[in-house]
Amino acid sequence: MGRAFEYRRASKEARWDKMSKLFPKLAKAIQVAAKEGGSDPDMNPKLRSAIATAKAHNMPKDNIDAAIKRANGKDSAEIKNIHYEGKAAHGVLVIVECMSDNPTRTVANVKAIFNKNGGEVLPNGSLSFMFSKKAVFHLERYxxxxxxxxxxxxxxxxxxxxxNEEELLISGDYTAFKELSDIIESKGLIIKKAGLEYLPNNPVNLSEEQLVDIEKLLDKLEDDDDVQAVYTNIE
Known part of the structure; x- marks a missing residue:
């Protein structure tokens, strides 16, 4: 009974730890979407999708409302979308999307993570022909x-x-985000996650051992507070 209790407590702490890192990132995405396209979700498809993604991760409504309110505040921090490109072992290419109010801090952190974990930051644009930017919607099964x-x-x-058994995946060119979003919502489909993603044009297959080699780098990037998403060319 004691071990079972410890397991439940450890499991609960792990969930809280994950939420403590995820919720601020979801809030930041909502804040940026509201600031860029207005705080009315009916008129702002990116905000609607950001809210739907947050709800799919059980983010409380109060947190969502607070993020939208911050976007309209006079003292709202100027959060910028930034992306970095890099390479890791075994021919793995990496695109890191960030939202930050301090790009100097963010680039220093991202470079440090790459350098300490066998990777290297590349000049932006180096991977422009290796990935395609797509509007991607992860939905509940239809x-x-x-x-x-x-x-x-x-x-x-x-x-x-x-x-597949878990979800319906829909994608199109990034310019079609609003049109696809409108159709998805008109059909009453439930969005689990939606946004613009970088998909590899020529994915690579790695062995289990090779995946272990780069796992630490990817985990460290995803744990950084300013990092919103990490994309690779792994199959």
Missing amino acids: NENLEELELDLIDGGLENLEQ
């Missing part, structure tokens, strides 16, 4: 007519639709 849904989404710029 249990109705998938072919009919696909036809409707094609009108909005759909390029790829895949469904």
Whole structure:
């Protein structure tokens, strides 16, 4: 019984630790979307998606509302979208998306993580031909007519639709984000996560041993407070 209690407590602490890192990142994404496109979700598809992503991760409504309010405040921090490019062992290419109110701090942290974990930061633009920027929507599984849904989404710029046991994945060119978002919402589909992502044009396959080599680098990047997303060319 004692061990079971310790396990439950450790599991709960792990969840709280994850939320303590994730919620500020979700709030920052909401704040930036609201500041860029307005605080009305009905008129701002990026804000709608940021809110939907936050809700999918069980972020409380009060936190969401507070993030939107901060975007409209006179003393709101000027948060900028920044991205960095780098390479790791075994031909792994990495794009790191950040949101930061202090780019000097952010670039120093990102470079330090790469340097200490067998990687190297590259000049921005080095990987421009290795990745494509896409509008990507991770949705709950769709249990109705998938072919009919696909036809409707094609009108909005759909390029790829895949469904597995866990989710429905929809993607299109990044310029089609609003159109795809509007169709998805009109169908009543539930968004788990949505946004602009970098997808590799030529993915590489790695062995388990090779994945272990770069796992620490990727974990350290994802743990950084300013890092919103990490993309690689791993299959």
